[in-house]
Amino acid sequence: MSDVLTLPILSLPDVVVLPGMVVPVALDADTRAVVDAARAGSDGELLLAPRLADRYPTYGVIATVEQIGRLPGGEQAAVLRAGRRARLGSGVPGPGAALWVEAEPVADEPVTEQLRGLADEYRTVVIAILQRRNAWQVVDSVQRITDPSELADLAGYAPYLTDEQKRELLETPDVEARLLRVLAWARDHLAELEVSEKIQTDVREGMDKRQREFLLREQLAAIRKELGEGEPEGSDDYRARVEAADLPEKVREAALREVDKLERASDQSPETGWIRTWLDTVLGLPWGEKTDDNTDIAGAREILDADHHGLDDVKDRIVEYLAVRSRRAERGMEVVGGRGSGAVLALVGPPGVGKTSLGESVARALGRKFVRVALGGVRDEAEIRGHRRTYVGALPGRIVRAIGEAGSMNPVVLLDEIDKVGSDFRGDPAAALLEVLDPAQNHTFRDHYLEVDLDLSDVVFLATANVADTIPEALYDRMEVVTLDGYTEDDKVSIARTHLVPRQLSRAALNTDEVSISDEALRRIAGEYTREAGVRQLERAVARVLRKVATKLAADDTPIHVEESNLRDFLGRPRFLPESAERTAVPGVATGLAVTGTGGDVLFIEATAMPGEARLHLTGQLGDVMKESAHIALSYLRSHRPDLVEALDRTIHLHVPAGAVPKDGPSAGVTMVTALASLATGVPVRSDVGMTGEVTLNGRVLPIGGVKQKLLAAQRAGLTTVFIPQRNEPDLDDVPAEVLAALDVRPVGDVAEILAHALERQDAVTQAA
Known part of the structure; x- marks a missing residue:
């Protein structure tokens, strides 16, 4: 063991000095005291130790004061040369203001061949790092160092090592362990330098790549042009x-x-x-791909019946299509002149009756691929015909994209919400659909993007719409319209039991052992909690019931039975109750029937009179047609009922409630006549009577549309007698038998027949003039 020395200690903040290093130290008061003490009491030797933030030092270096002078900035400094390592001991008293400590120098180890090998390996890595930094003078110095310990301590100058790593070297007296540490750190740094150089090289090469490729392509093009052969890549x-x-x-x-x-x-x-x-x-595009149609007519009908309740018109039409295709295939007449069937069915009806879901059932019945094209809100003609290829971001139209998505040339394409197609300065998409849906043209449909003929004659197009009136006439003419008017209460209960309840049970993670809903409860939900032609609100009500059931089962797992008696606990009070008796309890109110975008509905027309000049005041956002009907009704009564002239020779106010909803259509004339007659006679209209039809100045009742939807609405509203135009009597063939059994439908040809039966006291109404 070496002799213990007593030296003044100088702690350098955030600086680690290793043996062999020469460092300048600014001479502040504390540093000058240590330097002066070293020069006076220890032959110019002192102990340098790092002072880092995490802990006190355990090792330092014995340094000598080489020179005292000034730094380039004019500040006084001392130049210290670090010598041997020393282990710090305890503090001892000493002369001057400096702190004196015991220092035990660390003896040098003998040099072995293993140390020399490690030193040579480390020297190679250090030289590689220095060469990358172009530090050639330092390379010469490193090559002259032969002592392994001195070479390892040279890492004190390495800028890539942290102060903690340098202190670790200072506190490692074993030369082999020191060499292993610095060798690992140097290799890691060399690897980082190589990665950094590679990234810089790639960036530099990437910047020049485009210019080089341009020159090469130009040269290649020139060569091919001279040779007259070869093709561009790809x-x-x-x-x-x-x-x-x-x-x-x-x-x-x-x-x-x-x-x-x-x-x-x-x-x-x-x-x-x-x-x-x-x-x-x-x-x-799947040019040569086609699916084989299902030729099992009975099986196709079973699929349609299983997926949808009712809708016999649509099912019959699909079965007819299959039957004809099957016979044509048997006789080798699948395609004649490049044209197929060109079948275009338009399913028109209120929301919730199953128009969209019917398309999937049709595809299943036919054995074809199914794809849906949503047209609601489409205003750009290019959405149908595609964009010209010269435009940036050009795409084919939705029809071509649908064919590609389906993966076959004969899919079932559902054109959803075709009545909501708009038009603006970008063209009229409805006009672009003419070529798509016309069976005489769609075998040569030409998309603006493709600019080649596309045969759509074998595609089955299904279109859906809520209101047929808003479909352009030319487009309407090219489709076979099938009307889905809505469901009766029996239909709704059957649909709920077969489809809606199982689907909502699955979504609520319930099963039939945990909850059951009776048919009476479903019937009451359909009749008193919803008022619609379809079953969308009915399904939402069922989902609400099942959510509340799931909540109750979370607290008590006793099975729950939803009955008519406890339905109020789940849905609250009924929202829709028959109001015809209440509304028609006073004279001057008649119940009419109308068709809206959501199906059939009852329409109350109110009339009242007040003193003043003879004039007619109309409110309720009425359209021109209904305004004309009101004037015709008043003129009819004044001209054909002399006994009512005096009562009507006043200011008449005719109002149709729900004034926020615009109303128009030629089917309220007879209702207005009845309301005005009730007002003039003072006799209320029977609460169980509804009516629909237009009236002429001579009292003739003209035919109207939507008879089936209106009769369904009358049944939902609790009416029992309905007057319809006599010329609409053939439309009763489309009305379900249970609706006709529940209603007394009376076709009439003259409005006087309605007045003779609609008022409560028939004797109060004289015969028409």
């Missing part, structure tokens, strides 16, 4: 794909023309991207 792939694809002859010719353009064009030309995108789109 074009041969497109040519092979086009030749291998199962394309119609004219489509193949158009695709090969585009491949020729691609071969002649430079990759720098924007046209290259357009051509590649067009070729990808054409090759992505």
